Amino acid sequence: xxxxxxxxxxxxxxxxxxxxxxxxxxxxxxxxxxxxxxxxxxxxxxxxxxxxxxxxxxxxxxxxxxxxxxxxxxxxxxxxxxxxxxxxxxxxxxxxxxxxxxxxxxxxxxxxxxxxxxxxxxxxxxxxxxxxxxxxxxxxxxxxxxxxxxxxxxxxxxxxxxxxxxxxxxxxxxxxxxxxxxxxxxxxxxxxxxxxxxxxxxxxxxxxxxxxxxxxxxxxxxxxxxxxxxxxxxxxxxxxxxxxxxxxxxxxxxxxxxxxxxxxxxxxxxxxxxxxxxxxxxxxxxxxxxxxxxxxxxxxxxxxxxxxxxxxxxxxxxxxxxxxxxxxxxxxxxxxxxxxxxxxxxxxx
Numbered sequence: 001x002x003x004x005x006x007x008x009x010x011x012x013x014x015x016x017x018x019x020x021x022x023x024x025x026x027x028x029x030x031x032x033x034x035x036x037x038x039x040x041x042x043x044x045x046x047x048x049x050x051x052x053x054x055x056x057x058x059x060x061x062x063x064x065x066x067x068x069x070x071x072x073x074x075x076x077x078x079x080x081x082x083x084x085x086x087x088x089x090x091x092x093x094x095x096x097x098x099x100x101x102x103x104x105x106x107x108x109x110x111x112x113x114x115x116x117x118x119x120x121x122x123x124x125x126x127x128x129x130x131x132x133x134x135x136x137x138x139x140x141x142x143x144x145x146x147x148x149x150x151x152x153x154x155x156x157x158x159x160x161x162x163x164x165x166x167x168x169x170x171x172x173x174x175x176x177x178x179x180x181x182x183x184x185x186x187x188x189x190x191x192x193x194x195x196x197x198x199x200x201x202x203x204x205x206x207x208x209x210x211x212x213x214x215x216x217x218x219x220x221x222x223x224x225x226x227x228x229x230x231x232x233x234x235x236x237x238x239x240x241x242x243x244x245x246x247x248x249x250x251x252x253x254x255x256x257x258x259x260x261x262x263x264x265x266x267x268x269x270x271x272x273x274x275x276x277x278x279x280x281x282x283x284x285x286x287x288x289x290x291x292x293x294x295x296x297x298x299x300x301x302x303x304x305x306x307x308x309x310x311x312x313x314x315x316x317x318x319x320x321x322x323x324x325x326x327x328x329x330x331x332x333x334x335x336x337x338x339x340x341x342x343x344x345x346x347x348x349x
Contacts, residue, residue: 003036003039004036004039004040004043004312004316004322005039005040005043005312005315005316005320005321005322006316006322007316008309008312008313008316009032009036009305009308009309009312011302011305011309012032013028013029013031013032014028014032015028015029016028016029016032019301019302019305019306019309020302021298022298023298024224024295024296024297024298024300024301025224025225025296025298025300025301026224027221027222027223027224027225029225029301030219030224030225030229031211031219031220033233033301033304033305033308034209034211034219036308036312037209037211037233037236037237037240037308038208038209038210038211039322040240040308040311040312040315041205041207041208041209041240042205042208042322042323042324043315043320043321043322043323043324044207044240044243044244044324045203045204045205045206045207045208045324046064046065046203046205046320046321046323046324046325047064047065047066047320047324047325047326048060048062048065048066048067048198048324049066049243049247050243051207051239051242051243052242052243052246052274053242053243053244053245053246053247053261053274053277054246054274055067055068055195055271056068057070059196059198059200060198060201061198061200061201062198062200062201062202062203062204063198063199063200063201063202063203064197064198064203064323064324064325064326065197065198065203066195066196066197066198066326066344067195067196067198068193068194068195068196068271069190069191069192069193069194069196070192071162071192072161072162072189072190072191072192072193072194073162073187073188073189073190074154074155074156074161074162074187074189075154075155075160075163075164075165075185075187075188075189076152076153076154076155076185076186076187077152077153077155077165077167077168077183077184077185077186078149078150078151078152078153078183078184078185078186079091079145079150079151079152079153079168079170079181079182079183080150080181080182080183080184081145081146081147081148081149081150081181082108082145082146082150082175082177082179082180082181083146083177084108084109084146084175084176084177084179085108085176086108086174086175086176087108087172087173087174087175087176087177088104088105088106088107088108088173088174088175089104089105089106089108089170089171089172089173089175089180089181090102090103090104090105090106090170090171090173090180091103091104091106091115091119091168091169091170091181092168092169092170092171093119093122093123093138093153093168094165094166094168095123095126095128095133095159095160095165096128096129096160096163096165096166096265096266097128097129097266098126098128101122101123101126102122103115103118103119103122104173105173106118106145108145108146108175108176109144109145109146110144110145111143111144112140112141112142112143112144112151113140115140115145115151116136116139116140119138119140119153120135120136120138123137123138126159127159128159128160128163129257129258129265130258131158131159132159133157133159133160134157134158134159136157137155137156137157137158137159137160137161138153138154138155138156138157138160139153139154139156139157140152140153141154145181150181151181152186153168155189162189162190162191162192163189163191163265164188164189164190164191164268165189167183167184167185168183169183170182170183191265191268191270192270192272193270193271193272194265194268194269194270194343194344195262195269195270195271195343195344196342196343196344197326197339197342197343197344199342203323203324207239209236213228213229213231213232214228215228215229216228216229224295225295225296226294226295227292227293227294227295228293229295229296230290230294230295230296230300231282231290231291233296233304234280234282234290234304237280237304237307237308238279238280238282240308240311241277241278241279241280241307241311242277242279244311244314244315245275245276245277245278245279246260246261246274246275246277247261247262247275247314248260248261248262248263248274248275249261249262249314249315249318250314251310251313251314252313252314252317253313253314253315253316253317253318253335254317254335255269255318255335255346259272259275260272260273260274260275260276261273261274261275264346267345267346267348268343268344268345268346269337269344269345269346280307283303284297284299284300284302284303285299285303286299286300287299287300317335317336318335318336318337319331319333319336319337319338319347320337326338326339326344327339330345330347331347332347332349333347333349334347334348334349335347335349
């Protein structure tokens with residue numbers, strides 16, 4: 001029985017006390033390697049990860065599988081008209097990763113152009129995920145705050161595009177109506193590549209290896225692996241690397257705050273591009289070529305174990321079930337995944 005994903009395999013089998021014993025793998029060792037690889041494939045299939053480490057771009061209609069949103073949507077917030085005849089008010093904008101910025105004082109009949117100038121001045125010098133705010137990133141449109149429909153704030157510039165932005169707030173300073181503009185989000189921002197959980201259909205596991213090769217009719221066949229078995233094992237481990245490495249996880253399974261692959265966007269998980277992959281060539285200290293036609297020795301076995309072990313250390317901290325299911329409530333353990341209204345989140349612990 002494979003130990004992954006509830007724990008990290010120690011390299012042992014029924015007859016091997018630890019992964020570093022200096023002898024070639026026997027039938028029991030082979031079956032344990034097969035079990036771990038099959039378990040790994042099942043977890044990755046369960047979350048909907050392709051053989052190249054890519055999530056589907058549309059709902060796969062399979063329970064609990066993840067898929068990524070399309071091009072994303074820019075956030076639009078409306079400042080309702082106030083019909084004031086005198087006085088001033090303030091606007092507070094909070095960009096992701098920044099403290100609230102107060103734009104004040106603003107006139108009772110301020111125009112779109114004047115509010116644009118005030119917003120740009122207040123937000124100058126800020127940055128979001130390392131991208132500096134430039135004038136016009138938050139675009140102000142409309143006529144003036146007393147006109148029908150008021151004014152709109154569209155978060156469409158490079159530093160703020162395609163993001164879910166906290167709703168801005170307003171405050172009355174000395175308006176004769178004593179009513180500052182009411183703010184509402186008319187178009188919620190949707191990040192590019194936000195991961196969403198499918199809620200329909202039946203999960204499938206098409207890429208789970210059956211453990212056989214051309215010369216082994218059954219993974220439980222009680223004999224030591226030969227050269228053909230070894231080449232198949234190399235192929236399967238390479239396949240796991242092609243699925244896992246594009247996620248861009250750290251060696252300890254941490255989702256980075258920004259980068260390629262998965263990244264933590266303020267607790268919501270996005271996926272952007274793919275991380276560079278570095279695929280094993282199948283060799284070990286004693287094997288110059290993966291195609292050398294001989295059964296694996298202890299160094300080959302140890303190399304295969306280390307590669308599986310290191311990938312487990314990346315995946316286990318995410319908190320997925322043995323079927324690749326994502327918890328539907330916060331596990332209260334920092335760094336683990338869960339879903340909230342379909343969107344993938346990272347627990348703050």
